[in-house]
Amino acid sequence: MHIDFTGRNVLVSGSTSGIGFATAKSFLEAGAHVVINGRTQASIDNALRRLGSLAANADGFAGDLGTEAGSAELFAQYPHFDILVNNLGIFQPQDFFDTPDSEWQKFFEVNVMSGVRLSRIYGPGMVANKWGRIVFISSESALNIPSDMIHYGFSKTAQLAISRGLAKRLAGTGVTVNSVLPGPTLSEGVAEMLRPEVESSGKSLEDVAAEFVTTHRGSSIIRRAASVEEVANMIIYVSSEQASATTGAALRVDGGVIDSIV
Template sequence: MKIDFTGRQVLVTGSTNGIGFAVAKGFLEAGANVILNGRSATSIDNAMQRLGALAGKARGFAGDLSDEGACAQLLAQYPDVDVLINNLGIFNPQDFFDTPDSEWQRFFDVNVMSGVRLSRAYAPGMVTRGWGRIVFISSESALNIPSDMIHYGFSKTAQLAVSRGLAKRLAGTGVTVNAVLPGPTLSEGVAEMLRPEVERTGESLEKVAADFVNTHRSTSIIQRAARVEEVANMVIYVSSEQASATTGAALRVDGGVVDSLV
């Protein structure tokens, strides 16, 4: 199987590090023209430097896409894309009784509404052209709501509702809509969360991450954190021509954390 995105325009939100960066890099390696997104010009510049020669086919947009005005600016600059990866997201453990309304709203705006707005804006052009891909990066926490960050799980479940409903709304158009559900993944954000334990124990980051998974996600079958590239591989595939019969799906890259047959 040869996956080729030559000539395709791809937008990956929140793509200056972590899963988003790995996804953007994977698309570039497959021949796509990719729009990177980060909150600042500095983050875009740093990502471009990390891409090396691949940066020649990448462009950037600096802005917080949880904000409606920033989305409007993005659309004015890049009015059409063939593939939209709604990756922008935040997470933060916080007890339910200590989580104020403002934090619930912030998680909803970043994790859900950014994807809603961009999908609403870009899908009509995909329909007109008869081809398009929209992917929401959700989480296994959408199915296994974590007790220490219920607000996060809620936002990820909402993404599943949007992606499934939008897939049905776009039935027969040639545009597919899917969600990808990573499990514990060794992104920069997770590495930073685990850094105190790495410093305390002197163990490698990978070992500390594996211990975290086995303690807090004991149903994991791979018994380790996934690499960002492993998540990106699923995103690239489901966005490809070869995945044309896959839509309305919630595709798990969770290492078997969700203890379910389907």
């Protein structure tokens, strides 16, 4: 299978690090033009430097796409995308009884409404072109709601509902809409969280991450954290021409954490 995105314009929201960065890099390697998004110009500049020669086919947009104003500013600069990856998201453990309304609203705006707004903005152009891909980056936490992050799990479940409903709304248009559900993934954020244990134990980051997975996600079948590239591979596939019959789906890259056969 040869996946080629030559001539395709792609937006990956929240793409200066982690899964978003790996996804943007993979699109560039497959010939796409990609807009990298982060909240600050410094984060954009750093991401473009990390891309090396691939950055020649990338632009950077510094703005908060978790706000209506940020989305409108993006649209003014980039009025069309063939592929939209709604990756922007935040997470933070917090007990349910200590989580105020403001935190629920923040998670809803960033994790849910960012994808709603961007899909509403760019979907009609895809329909007009009779081709497009919209991908929501959800989480295994959408199905396995974490007891210490109920507000986060709620936002990820909401993405599944929106993705499925929008796929049905766009039936027959040539535009597919899907969700990707990563499990424990060794992103920069997770690496930073595990760094104290790495330094104190003398073990490798991968070994410490594997121990974390077996302790906190005991149903994992691969018994380790996925790499950001492994998650990006699924996003790339579902965004491709070859995935034209896949829509309305929730595609798991969770290492088998979700104990379900469907």
